[in-house]
Amino acid sequence: MSSIRFKALQEAISRQPINVELPSNKVSDFFGVNVFSHDVMSKYLSDGVLKTLKAAIDNNVAIDRATADEVAIAMKSWALENGVTHYTHWFQPLTGATAEKHDVFLDVSPEGKAMEKFGGGQLVQQEPDASSFPSGGIRSTFEARGYTGWDPSSPAFIFGKTLCIPTIYISYTGEALDYKTPLLKALNALNKAAIPVCNYFDPNVKKVIATLGWEQEYFLVDEALFNVRPDLVHAGRALFGANPAKGQQLEDHYFGSIPERVNEYMRDFETESYKLGIPLKTRHNEVAPNQYEVAPIFEEVNIAVDHNQLLMDLMDKIARRHHLRALFYEKPFAGVNGSGKHNNWSMATDTGVNLLSPGKTPDSNLQFLTFFVNTIKAVHDYSDILRASIASAGNEHRLGANEAPPAIISVFIGQQLTKVLDNFEKKVKVEKSAGKKSIKLDIGHIPELTLDNTDRNRTSPFAFTGNKFEFRAVGSSANCAQSMLVLNTIVAEQLTQFKATVDALVKKGTSVEDAIIQTLRVYITESANIRFEGNNYSKEWVKEAERRGLPNVQTTPEALEAFVTEKAINLFEKQGIFNKREQEARHEIQAEIYTKKIQIESRIMADMALTQIIPTALKYQNMLITNVKGIKEIFTPSHTFAGGTENTHDGGRYEDIADSQLSMIKEISDRVSIIRNKTEQMIEERKKANKIEEATAKAFAYCENVKPCFDEIRYHADKLELVIDDTIWPFPKYRELLFIK
Ligand code: ADP
Ligand code: MG
Numbered sequence: 001m002s003s004i005r006f007k008a009l010q011e012a013i014s015r016q017p018i019n020v021e022l023p024s025n026k027v028s029d030f031f032g033v034n035v036f037s038h039d040v041m042s043k044y045l046s047d048g049v050l051k052t053l054k055a056a057i058d059n060n061v062a063i064d065r066a067t068a069d070e071v072a073i074a075m076k077s078w079a080l081e082n083g084v085t086h087y088t089h090w091f092q093p094l095t096g097a098t099a100e101k102h103d104v105f106l107d108v109s110p111e112g113k114a115m116e117k118f119g120g121g122q123l124v125q126q127e128p129d130a131s132s133f134p135s136g137g138i139r140s141t142f143e144a145r146g147y148t149g150w151d152p153s154s155p156a157f158i159f160g161k162t163l164c165i166p167t168i169y170i171s172y173t174g175e176a177l178d179y180k181t182p183l184l185k186a187l188n189a190l191n192k193a194a195i196p197v198c199n200y201f202d203p204n205v206k207k208v209i210a211t212l213g214w215e216q217e218y219f220l221v222d223e224a225l226f227n228v229r230p231d232l233v234h235a236g237r238a239l240f241g242a243n244p245a246k247g248q249q250l251e252d253h254y255f256g257s258i259p260e261r262v263n264e265y266m267r268d269f270e271t272e273s274y275k276l277g278i279p280l281k282t283r284h285n286e287v288a289p290n291q292y293e294v295a296p297i298f299e300e301v302n303i304a305v306d307h308n309q310l311l312m313d314l315m316d317k318i319a320r321r322h323h324l325r326a327l328f329y330e331k332p333f334a335g336v337n338g339s340g341k342h343n344n345w346s347m348a349t350d351t352g353v354n355l356l357s358p359g360k361t362p363d364s365n366l367q368f369l370t371f372f373v374n375t376i377k378a379v380h381d382y383s384d385i386l387r388a389s390i391a392s393a394g395n396e397h398r399l400g401a402n403e404a405p406p407a408i409i410s411v412f413i414g415q416q417l418t419k420v421l422d423n424f425e426k427k428v429k430v431e432k433s434a435g436k437k438s439i440k441l442d443i444g445h446i447p448e449l450t451l452d453n454t455d456r457n458r459t460s461p462f463a464f465t466g467n468k469f470e471f472r473a474v475g476s477s478a479n480c481a482q483s484m485l486v487l488n489t490i491v492a493e494q495l496t497q498f499k500a501t502v503d504a505l506v507k508k509g510t511s512v513e514d515a516i517i518q519t520l521r522v523y524i525t526e527s528a529n530i531r532f533e534g535n536n537y538s539k540e541w542v543k544e545a546e547r548r549g550l551p552n553v554q555t556t557p558e559a560l561e562a563f564v565t566e567k568a569i570n571l572f573e574k575q576g577i578f579n580k581r582e583q584e585a586r587h588e589i590q591a592e593i594y595t596k597k598i599q600i601e602s603r604i605m606a607d608m609a610l611t612q613i614i615p616t617a618l619k620y621q622n623m624l625i626t627n628v629k630g631i632k633e634i635f636t637p638s639h640t641f642a643g644g645t646e647n648t649h650d651g652g653r654y655e656d657i658a659d660s661q662l663s664m665i666k667e668i669s670d671r672v673s674i675i676r677n678k679t680e681q682m683i684e685e686r687k688k689a690n691k692i693e694e695a696t697a698k699a700f701a702y703c704e705n706v707k708p709c710f711d712e713i714r715y716h717a718d719k720l721e722l723v724i725d726d727t728i729w730p731f732p733k734y735r736e737l738l739f740i741k
Helices: 003-013 038-044 047-058 065-081 120-124 180-198 221-229 230-235 260-276 300-323 362-381 383-389 415-427 446-451 481-507 512-526 539-548 556-564 566-574 580-636 658-690 694-724
Strands: 086-090 102-104 106-108 115-116 148-149 158-159 162-171 209-223 280-285 292-294 324-327 341-349 461-462 469-471
Touching: 003 209, 003 221, 038 047, 038 065, 047 065, 065 120, 065 162, 106 469, 120 148, 162 180, 180 300, 180 341, 180 362, 180 481, 209 221, 209 300, 209 481, 221 230, 221 324, 260 280, 260 292, 260 300, 260 324, 280 362, 292 300, 300 324, 300 481, 341 481, 362 383, 362 415, 362 481, 362 512, 383 481, 383 556, 383 566, 415 512, 481 512, 481 566, 556 566, 556 580, 556 694, 566 580, 580 658, 580 694, 658 694
Parallel strands: 086 162
Antiparallel strands: 086 102, 106 115, 148 162, 158 162, 209 292, 209 324, 209 341, 280 292, 341 469, 461 469
């Protein structure tokens, strides 16, 4: 056996679970101990400062320098007491990962006296030397300055021995260079748009937040096996590998019992997450072998996004302790299911109402219907931008692959709510009782809705699930901020329009209730096309969607175009999320990221094909040639032995006897030459694409000319894997990668 692969397998097989000791048997004993939470602050800050800080956070206003100074001193004291030496601004550049640059608290005076220093200045703003973060032409290289700025709405935390301060990241000229900045703006826009709509029903509502509960899927692979697969190491996915005899066909992995090693790993990262205040709730096996899921209790979107980013980082680090690697790539293994990150989303008021929860009274039903129908309308009007928000090189393998939502955006609401909307659209009964006006709608059995679990559609990209919408098309490696900023922006815009329409009707003398009902009715009709209750994986849906005129966008570069249409630019400008320049720059960055991902995959593919697979194939072919030569020697009648006697074998012509070896020799040559030719063609296409300057055109070239070569190269390499002597195959096979004992 290939000695490297053999050693890795030995190592992986002999691994034992690493037992994890919990700090306490009660999670509540250590939940949030590493967070600069409200409770902690109240120990270090005066009531006055605490109040100012809270008010600033609640009302989205800037924090004055004096308050920042006090908070900084408190943070420093708390951090030093907890053994922390460094601090960092923690931010989310468009690379997809989080970024940090650590500074020690230490300061030395001109007299040489050392002391711990950290003030409001350092808390509020930093200037990371970050000229190499993606900026899409906003920042030319000579103007490399970018600033991070404190986000007080997401609490600081201790990670390792470092105090991490969540921050936004903007350019010298004020453009957003990260995910958090536009997300905060979008959440603010939603708040602004939703409050007056809530006030139709309840004048006491002063704040509306969006809520997010993500479900993170991931794969685990043993570290030793991972390390000898260059594709996993550098691209995060297996670029080669024939399907194993046993994959997911027995459906025995989903919700199956969790292997001990994996269980200890989960306990380990859960424990660290609890300390960081990440409220993880569920863990289970997923459909594919070695695939798992973790989900928290939902939180306000900004916090939920930070927690998801932090968790991915944590899971990666802690996996290493257990000699595992966590893969967040959307489709690490062809032939088995890929990973997503369902984004469960809703809106809630400061009066404690979930706006997407169908209430029990008619009044709250109308409020529910208002937010419900407006969300559907927003998805209908901006489905292209929503599709763009989940576009990435990794997710491209997943969407429409009969395991994940298709690339066609549609909304599932279930039978009962379909009936409700149908009735509402056609024959709403509005009864006005004497005196106090109240509305009675003929809307079926909404209160029972939450009890009905049979009404589920796992194939829909955007499904209503009782009291929230679940955006299922988000990829597992994505920063949720991208889909969340788009969703919250389009709903904000929709609610703004709704309010304008209702107010105009009221101005003409219509009652508020009637105006709301009339407007919703129109929306239900206008957005009917986006609603689909059937099987999203079926071919019929693709045809039906086409008939309805719904976009079916297959590739990432094409999907990303939706970000720079006039419609998108107007939308984001109007809602105050991005200006045109930012929008174009971000589009460029995403196209570049796509190009780079495909470029890296292509390079690794060529490398593995030319330096591992082909040489192994030729080695095996040589073994066959030696074998055939031997047969020829034995079975050639004319052969004369050294002793001079005639060969007495009469088994027939050697070609017949060595028939299968000869055809294998031929097959290997054929496949090797196809792999080689296709690889050369791919390299040529890459060279051509690399000459293209413009980012979008380059991404299209990678998508249309480079990427299609992958399939044929892989097809023939995987066929070779199935015939070549197992003992010389150079890297771990699926059957070895995908089963942890
Ligand atoms: P599923 O059956 O899809 O697993 P769950 O009820 O377990 O659904 O919830 C999945 C996720 O949805 C969890 O993270 C949960 O916290 C979240 N969730 C529940 N209610 C809301 C809400 N109102 N807003 C946002 N997320 C929510
Ligand atoms: Mg779900």
